[in-house]
Amino acid sequence: EPEVTQTPSHQVTQMGQEVILRCVPISNHLYFYWYRQILGQKVEFLVSFYNNEISEKSEIFDDQFSVERPDGSNFTLKIRSTKLEDSAMYFCASSLMGDRNTEAFFGQGTRLTVV
Amino acid sequence: GDSVTQMEGPVTLSEEAFLTINCTYTATGYPSLFWYVQYPGEGLQLLLKATKADDKGSNKGFEATYRKETTSFHLEKGSVQVSDSAVYFCALSDYNQGGKLIFGQGTELSVKP
Numbered sequence: 196e197p198e199v200t201q202t203p204s205h206q207v208t209q210m211g212q213e214v215i216l217r218c219v220p221i222s223n224h225l226y227f228y229w230y231r232q233i234l235g236q237k238v239e240f241l242v243s244f245y246n247n248e249i250s251e252k253s254e255i256f257d258d259q260f261s262v263e264r265p266d267g268s269n270f271t272l273k274i275r276s277t278k279l280e281d282s283a284m285y286f287c288a289s290s291l292m293g294d295r296n297t298e299a300f301f302g303q304g305t306r307l308t309v310v
Numbered sequence: 311g312d313s314v315t316q317m318e319g320p321v322t323l324s325e326e327a328f329l330t331i332n333c334t335y336t337a338t339g340y341p342s343l344f345w346y347v348q349y350p351g352e353g354l355q356l357l358l359k360a361t362k363a364d365d366k367g368s369n370k371g372f373e374a375t376y377r378k379e380t381t382s383f384h385l386e387k388g389s390v391q392v393s394d395s396a397v398y399f400c401a402l403s404d405y406n407q408g409g410k411l412i413f414g415q416g417t418e419l420s421v422k423p
Contacts, residue, residue: 199353226409238354238399238413250408286354293409295342296361301354 197221201287201302208277208309216272216305218287224300226293227270229262231255231283238286244270245293257274276308312337316400316414323390323421331385331417333374333400341402343367343383344378344411348397357385357398390421 200219208214220227229241242251244262252260261273270289273280284306288299317332335341345357345367358367363378372387383400400414 201353228410230411230413235413238401238411240412243408243410245408251410263422288354288411290409295403295405295407295409296359297409298356298359299409299411300356301346302354303351 199287199289199300199302201305201306204303205306210279210309211276214274214277216285216307218227218270218302219268220270220287220289221300224291226290228288228299229272230286230288232286233283243293279309282309283309287299312341312412314400314412314414315404316417320418320420324339325392325421325423326389329387329390329419331378331398333383333385333414335381335402337404339405341404344401345374345385346399346401348399354399362393373411392421395419395421409411
């Protein structure tokens with residue numbers, strides 16, 4: 196069964212360092228998303244991506260964040276200068292159609308710890 | 311803006327007990343409603359969904375009915391098993407939002423033998 200894969204499963208980084216979280220969406224999907232979940236809080240939408248550009252971003256997704264689909268298979272989230280409050284579980288998701296009825300498939304998440 | 315509210319957890323039940331996890335929503339449009347489940351060490355998986363009022367989503371013995379009049383989508387199961395222990399997330403996706411999901415805070419369910 197096709198699945199979304201994320202690497203690494205756990206990343207520890209020092210405050211101020213850059214991190215790149217990687218995702219391989221399901222191969223025929225067209226819409227890609229990043230969400231995050233701070234421990235004990237809701238899963239929050241960060242950004243959606245379609246046709247090689249950002250479709251929508253939340254207010255969390257400030258200039259420190261960027262996304263890229265560098266090679267047609269990977270979908271990455273970069274945080275330029277990490278802060279302690281960026282510590283969270285980050286989930287990548289993909290869907291075939293970006294509409295309200297279509298299931299989004301999620302990866303297992305990357306736990307980011309900023310120290 | 312759109313939002314989802316779930317009952318607080320954690321919920322602890324004995325095997326074969328009846329489960330209800332409450333979920334209510336506010337939305338500006340006409341959303342689809344989802345329940346996602348996260349088993350320990352795994353990602354979010356779709357459990358069931360409903361796309362219009364009075365629709366009932368069902369899967370693996372779980373059910374939820376889209377109630378527009380009460381803006382609710384409560385999750386129920388008649389007899390839980392230990393293997394149902396997981397975190398359950400209610401979510402909505404509104405019209406013309408590009409498939410973006412708005413999640414509730416999640417409810418942790420623990421089923422004891």
